[in-house]
Amino acid sequence: ADWFAPRADASVSPDFYEIAMELPGVSQEEIDIAVQDGMLVVTGEKRSEHEETGKSYFFSEREYGAFQRAFRIPPDADQEAIDAEFRNGVLTLRLPKMRAANGHARKVQIRQP
Secondary structure, rough: OOOOOEEEEEEOOEEEEEEEOOOOOOOHEEEEEEEEEEEEEEEEOOOOOOOOOOOOOOOOOOEEEEEEEEEOOOOOOOOOOOEEEOOEEEEEEEEEEEEOOOOOOOOOOOOOO
């Protein structure tokens, strides 16, 4: 395949959003993460390393090629504080939630004309 879509999980906690994407066989140098127009875009490539010399394959289920996944960034996520970690073939992206300056909701008073 020339393109494939890595599988991902998305979750939320009280303090952050988290996306975990399976990228086994992909090196960290082959992954690019960008924030663009309210989207978190992950692109990269998984290169095929098998040689066909002297082998006849009955089947091949592994996927290779370029990939791209785009995730909408929630309005309350801090786009400037996104954290990425790549370990054991899993890319984990954390998007912290923004907080009010004092951490509490602020009541807005209604003015009278």
